[in-house]
Amino acid sequence: MSTITGATAPVQMQAAVVEAFGEKLVFKDFDVPTPGPNQILIKTEACGVCHTDVHAAKGDWPAKPALPFIPGHEAIGIVVAMGESVTSVKMGERVGVPWLYSACGHCEYCLSAWETVCPEAQFSGYTHNGGFASHIIANPDYVAHIPAGLHPTEAAPLICAGVTTYKGIKETKARPGQWVVISGCGGLGHLGIQYAKAMGLKVCAVDIDNTKLAHAKRLGADFIVNAKEVDPVKTVKAATGGGAHGVLITAPSLPAFNQGIGMTRKRGTCVLVGLPPGEFPTPLFDVVSNCISIVGSFVGTRQDLAECLAFAADGKVKADIELQPLSAINEVLARLEAGDVPSRVVIEFP
Numbered sequence: 001m002s003t004i005t006g007a008t009a010p011v012q013m014q015a016a017v018v019e020a021f022g023e024k025l026v027f028k029d030f031d032v033p034t035p036g037p038n039q040i041l042i043k044t045e046a047c048g049v050c051h052t053d054v055h056a057a058k059g060d061w062p063a064k065p066a067l068p069f070i071p072g073h074e075a076i077g078i079v080v081a082m083g084e085s086v087t088s089v090k091m092g093e094r095v096g097v098p099w100l101y102s103a104c105g106h107c108e109y110c111l112s113a114w115e116t117v118c119p120e121a122q123f124s125g126y127t128h129n130g131g132f133a134s135h136i137i138a139n140p141d142y143v144a145h146i147p148a149g150l151h152p153t154e155a156a157p158l159i160c161a162g163v164t165t166y167k168g169i170k171e172t173k174a175r176p177g178q179w180v181v182i183s184g185c186g187g188l189g190h191l192g193i194q195y196a197k198a199m200g201l202k203v204c205a206v207d208i209d210n211t212k213l214a215h216a217k218r219l220g221a222d223f224i225v226n227a228k229e230v231d232p233v234k235t236v237k238a239a240t241g242g243g244a245h246g247v248l249i250t251a252p253s254l255p256a257f258n259q260g261i262g263m264t265r266k267r268g269t270c271v272l273v274g275l276p277p278g279e280f281p282t283p284l285f286d287v288v289s290n291c292i293s294i295v296g297s298f299v300g301t302r303q304d305l306a307e308c309l310a311f312a313a314d315g316k317v318k319a320d321i322e323l324q325p326l327s328a329i330n331e332v333l334a335r336l337e338a339g340d341v342p343s344r345v346v347i348e349f350p
Contacts, residue, residue, distance in 0.1 A: 015133035016329045019068045021059030024330045025132070032135045035083035040140045042097060047131035048074030048156035048321075049329070049345045051187070051252065052099070054337050055275075056126055065126050072347075073099040073124040074160045075131025076152035082140070089140045094152065096144035096159040097136055099299050101128045105141075116298050132329055134349055144305050147313035157191070157319040157344040158312055159305060165192035165250065166308040167300035168271045169199060172246025176200030179244040181236060181263050182221075184251030184274065185212040187344045190320055192248055193219045195308070198316040204244060206232055206259070207251075212342065215320075227255075233262035243268060252276040261286060261294070269293040321346045 013032045016025040035041045053071045055061055075097040079089050089095060103110050103118035110118050124130045129137070146155050165188050174180050178201060182192045185207040196203045197220040204223040205216035213224040223239045225232050237243050243265030249256055252274040261283055264270045270292060272280075287294065300308065311317045320343035324332055332345050 013134040014326065015070045015129075016326055017068050017070055018057045018065070021057070021064070021067070025057065025071075025333070027327070033137050035081050035137055037084040038086060038140065039083040040079050040086060040089055040095075040138050040143070041081035042075070042077040042095060042136045042138055042143075043080045044075055044077040044131055044134050044136055044349045045094075045152040046076045046156045046349065047072045047347045048160065049332050049336065049347060050074060050160050051336055052160070053125065053132075054333050057333060060277075069126070070129040070131075070133050071125040072131030072133070073097065073126070074156045074346075075124070075136055076146060076156050076159070077136065077349075080135075086140050089143065089145075094146040095138070096146055096155060096305075097124050097131055097138045098142070098144055098159040098163070098305060099123055099125075100142055100302075102139040102142050113301055113303060116301055132326060132347065134326075142302065144302075144309060147309055150309065150313050153321060153323060153346045153348055154312065154319060155309065156346045157187070157321060158308055158317070160299065161188050161344060162191050162195075162312070162317065162319065163300035163305045163308045164188060164273055164297070165248065166195045166311070167304045168192070168248045168250075168273045168297040169196050169201070169246070170304070171271045171295050171297045172248060172269045174201055174244075174246035174269075178202065178246070179204060179240040179265075180246040180248060181206055181244040181260070182216075183207075183247060183249045183256050183260055183263075184253070185209070185216045186250070186342060188250035188273065190215065190219060190343055191317060192250060193221050194317040195311060198311050201246075202240075204236055204239060206236070206256075206263075227259060232259050236263040240265070242266065245269075247271065248273065250274050254278055254280065258283070261292065264290075264292050266290040266292070269295055271295045271297050273297050319344050323348045
C-alpha cells in the first residue's frame with residue numbers, strides 16, 4: 001500500500017471535460033484523486049490556454065486522446081499531496097505541469113536529453129488529465145520548478161508557449177548580433193521576440209496585423225514587416241543583408257511557411273513550430289542550392305524549461321495575459337479557434 005504525504009479526506013474538484021470531440025467541454029465534479037507511487041497532487045492556481053487545447057478538444061490529430069479527458073498543459077499550482085518514493089519535489093512547492101507529462105528515461109532520446117521525442121512520451125491534457133481542473137495528478141520528475149517571485153498566472157504561458165519559442169530560437173543556432181525572423185507575433189511570437197532580444201539577437205517581426213506589429217516594436221523588435229502590405233521575402237532580405245540567419249515560424253499558416261524559407265539566409269536555419277493543416281510544399285531548389293536547414297522543434301526539454309523560466313524570473317520576458325475563470329473555457333477556446341486572442345489567456349483558479 002502506498003504512503004501518502006499531505007493527503008486529506010476526499011473532497012470534490014471541478015473540471016472541464018471533453019466528452020465528445022468537437023463538442024463543448026462539460027463541467028463536472030469529481031473526487032480529488034489520490035496520488036500513487038511517484039505521483040504528486042497539485043492544487044491548481046492557474047492554467048494557460050493553448051491552441052493545442054483546441055486541437056485536442058476537436059480530435060484534430062491522428063493520435064487522438066482517449067475520451068473522456070481533461071485538457072490543459074500550462075498548469076501552475078502547489079504540491080498538496082505526494083505518493084510513495086517522491087524525492088524530487090517538496091510539499092508546498094510551486095510547480096508547473098507542462099505538455100511533457102513523462103518519458104521512459106532510458107531510450108536513446110532520453111539518454112541524450114531529448115526526452116520530448118521519446119517514443120513512450122506521455123502528454124498532459126492529452127494522454128493524461130490536465131490543468132482545466134482544480135486539482136491535477138502529475139509526475140514529479142517532469143514538472144517545472146517555478147522560481148520564487150514569478151506569479152503563477154505569469155508563469156503559466158511560459159511552460160508551453162515560452163519554452164516552445166525559446167527552444168525554437170536555440171534551434172536556429174543564431175549567435176548574438178545576428179538576425180532572426182519571428183513570423184507570427186501573437187501568443188507565441190510575442191514571447192519569441194522577447195527571448196530573442198534577451199539572447200542578444202536582432203529581431204525582424206513579421207505578421208499581417210499592424211496592431212501586433214506595433215506591439216512587437218514595443219517589445220524590442222528591430223524591424224517589422226506586414227506581409228500583406230509588402231513582399232515579406234524581398235523586404236526581409238533587404239533589411240538583413242541577404243536574409244535572416246534564423247527564422248522561427250510560429251504562425252499556423254502555410255503561406256508563412258513558404259515565406260519563411262525565402263526569408264532564410266544562405267546556410268541559415270528555418271525552424272517550424274506552428275502546425276497549420278495541410279502539407280508543406282517545400283521549395284526544394286532554393287533549399288538545396290542555398291544550403292538551408294529546415295528544422296522541426298517540439299516544445300522543449302526540462303533543461304530548456306528551466307532556462308526559459310529563469311529569463312522571466314530575471315524580468316527579461318513577460319507574457320501578455322488575459323485572465324478568465326474556468327467557467328469561460330468554451331468561449332476562450334472558440335475565440336482561439338477564430339483567431340480572436342491577441343496574446344495568451346490564463347484560467348485563474350480561486
